[in-house]
Amino acid sequence: MVAALLKMVTLFALSSLLILNGAIGDLICEELPVELCAYSISDTGKRCVLENYLARKGMVKYQCKTSEVVMETMSGWIEAEACINDCGLDRNVVGISSDYLLSPNFVAKLCSQPCFSYCPNILDLYSNLAQAEGMNLRDICIRGNAVSRRALYILPKSSGGVDGGAAGTAGEGNGAIGAPVGSPLSSPAFPFADDGSTTAFASSPDNF
Known part of the structure; x- marks a missing residue:
């Protein structure tokens, strides 16, 4: 006791x-x-x-x-604890394994705006794990963002889906990929702009 x-x-x-x-x-x-x-x-x-x-x-x-x-x-x-939650950890x-980088759900959380903007320890870890596997974390996030937007675009409206123009709000409230630029969580360090293009990264961009 x-x-x-x-x-x-x-x-x-x-x-x-x-x-x-x-x-x-x-x-x-x-x-x-x-x-x-x-x-x-x-x-x-x-x-x-x-x-x-x-x-x-x-x-x-x-x-x-x-x-x-x-x-x-x-x-x-x-x-x-905030980074543990925001990065899906x-x-x-x-x-210590890179296996989680193969999970779309994990990548979505890892590349989310709150995680990428405020959790340099986590980004350093998974950036190095990705490099050890011959991958680049920036590219992984860009591909994940593109897949997320494409999936939202093809969802039928009858099932609650939205058209491509509203895809940027899909992560609102839970930090998922595509949180709209200008939202309270928005930061220049987030890797994706609202149009899907890359923006500046947190810390040193060359590291990711």
Whole structure:
């Protein structure tokens, strides 16, 4: 009971820090609770990774470990809950993999305006994962945006679809691709203009 209460207090304290700022000094991956492991960065700049192992009686347990994947521009960082939600992530994900880039639904969230504008840690991770697979995150987002608009254009109006002229509002309210330029979430860093063309990227455009 005491251990559970201490764990809750620790999680609450860390979560409170996330609301104010994602940066935390002296962050050691192995000391993080598993609930905050994925997408965190140690104070040495190495990414934390959630791993599982087989314990006694066949039980699967989880632990937070320090990976060899380095984030060069950030350290001592626990990703904010807003970015976890906006980028379509799951804190319980095990390992670091590019497989999610094959999912249209995940790409739509990753390339959404809130994620691309305000979550540089996530963009750096998946940009590097894409490059390791011989892909480019910018191209992945552009293709995903084009597919999204084309799908909206061909939806029959009887099923609630809209014509091509209104496709830009499809993501309104949930951060999906195609959020209209000029909306409260709009930013010059978002990779797509309302006409589908690319605009300036967050951070350094050459990195994505």
